[in-house]
Amino acid sequence: MMMMTTGELWTSLGSTAGTIMLVWAMFRSYVPYDIREYLIKYGHQFMSFLSPYIEITFQEYTDDLLLRSPQQPDASPNDRNLVFSMDDYEEVTDEFQGVKLRWSSNKNIPMSTSIIDYPGSNEKRYYKLKFHKRHRELVTSSYLNHVREEGKAIGVRNRQRKLYTNNKSDNWYRYRGSVWSHVVFEHPATFQKLAMDPVKKKEIVDDLITFSKSKEYYKKIGKAWKRGYLLYGPPGTGKSSMIAAMANFLDYDIYDLELTTVKDNTELRKLLIEISSKSVVVIEDIDCSLDLTGQRRDRKKSKEEKEKKEGEAEQSDSIWASQLLNFIDGLWSAGGGERLIVFTTNHVDQLDPALTRRGRMDKHIEMSYCNYEGFKVLAKNYLDLESHPLFNTIHGLMDETQITPADVAENLMPKSLEDNCK
Numbered sequence: 001m002m003m004m005t006t007g008e009l010w011t012s013l014g015s016t017a018g019t020i021m022l023v024w025a026m027f028r029s030y031v032p033y034d035i036r037e038y039l040i041k042y043g044h045q046f047m048s049f050l051s052p053y054i055e056i057t058f059q060e061y062t063d064d065l066l067l068r069s070p071q072q073p074d075a076s077p078n079d080r081n082l083v084f085s086m087d088d089y090e091e092v093t094d095e096f097q098g099v100k101l102r103w104s105s106n107k108n109i110p111m112s113t114s115i116i117d118y119p120g121s122n123e124k125r126y127y128k129l130k131f132h133k134r135h136r137e138l139v140t141s142s143y144l145n146h147v148r149e150e151g152k153a154i155g156v157r158n159r160q161r162k163l164y165t166n167n168k169s170d171n172w173y174r175y176r177g178s179v180w181s182h183v184v185f186e187h188p189a190t191f192q193k194l195a196m197d198p199v200k201k202k203e204i205v206d207d208l209i210t211f212s213k214s215k216e217y218y219k220k221i222g223k224a225w226k227r228g229y230l231l232y233g234p235p236g237t238g239k240s241s242m243i244a245a246m247a248n249f250l251d252y253d254i255y256d257l258e259l260t261t262v263k264d265n266t267e268l269r270k271l272l273i274e275i276s277s278k279s280v281v282v283i284e285d286i287d288c289s290l291d292l293t294g295q296r297r298d299r300k301k302s303k304e305e306k307e308k309k310e311g312e313a314e315q316s317d318s319i320w321a322s323q324l325l326n327f328i329d330g331l332w333s334a335g336g337g338e339r340l341i342v343f344t345t346n347h348v349d350q351l352d353p354a355l356t357r358r359g360r361m362d363k364h365i366e367m368s369y370c371n372y373e374g375f376k377v378l379a380k381n382y383l384d385l386e387s388h389p390l391f392n393t394i395h396g397l398m399d400e401t402q403i404t405p406a407d408v409a410e411n412l413m414p415k416s417l418e419d420n421c422k
């Protein structure tokens, strides 16, 4: 057998490359353009006929297809801003049901036609998927769907959640017809940090999990995929914190619907229609919101005044309440998206029966004064304390007094910077 030295190998490679270049240059200068194109086109077809591989090209268009190399970690919910993507001309290998598939990223850079050109503005990126012909069935029937679903799931995990508030209809034209304004929703509340009866807490968490997994069930029974909660209890017992915890838990947006700025049913319908899937719709202080005068009802009204107005108010309340819920039932049944609707009130006894009736609101949750269990959660949150000689005394005091978690929290907060450092 003849062995080549490294020097000889390089010389031979160099001369082969030289020959190829020469043939290519002759081909370009002596073969006319159209024949050249023809030969290249059919050359490609011939080669792909012989090749055992199939290549599919995907233009970069939406984030429907999100590629992630196996070596790169998923961005966790805490690193929402970290997005991993493929570099230009990078190749990654994916594995699906034991089959290896190669993805590569490429880009077309068209000839510039405009005078001012921003770098990258005209580039069109695309991805190529290469796999063996024998896996064609697997790729077309299941793999591409799998990529799409994964992409969507990653998109949902990485999206920034939003807190929406309804714009006053007088200003809708200013917001170019947008009925909702939004800011990024970043609230630290979690169920773990919520001070409340642990059994009740677990019940709510389980309820949310069941709801979020029940798409097929709601479809089967022909009902809108939604769930209604009524949170009630004195101020400072954690109703709003609970809503934030729910949204964080399910990764939903929040739509804070201020009913007092909604003038009529048409406006209400417009607002409700715009609410997207995976959201919590919140109507705070429902007893005040449902006053048709558009003003929050004054809780300190004199008794006679209250009685005098009771008749009218009750009538308008029930109109609003049932209309709101009928709208929601009707509008959302078509959409198929998952939505929670949460009402809060400090005065559950004053609510219209149309609202509190079972079936309207799926779950009534009472948020109440802080007990010892709640205190322990707050002590852990605020002071990082799990036990202390004073806990026994506090236990006794908590049983005797009615104090809201907000008040307890307030007292556990350091009063000054020095306090904090002790």
Ligand SMILES: Nc1ncnc2c1ncn2[C@@H]1O[C@H](COP(=O)(O)OP(=O)(O)OP(=O)(O)O)[C@@H](O)[C@H]1O
Pocket (backbone or CB within 6 Å): 193, 194, 195, 196, 233, 234, 235, 236, 237, 238, 239, 240, 241, 242, 346, 367, 404, 405, 406, 407, 409
């Ligand atoms: N159950 C709780 N667990 C933990 N923190 C709580 C709880 N309740 C209240 N807090 C603390 O008190 C603050 C006020 O609570 P929150 O706004 O959730 O009360 P609320 O019931 O919505 O009151 P309101 O009826 O006045 O709207 C919160 O920011 C939170 O720090």
Ligand SMILES: [Mg+2]
Pocket (backbone or CB within 6 Å): 239, 240, 241, 284
């Ligand atoms: Mg509140």
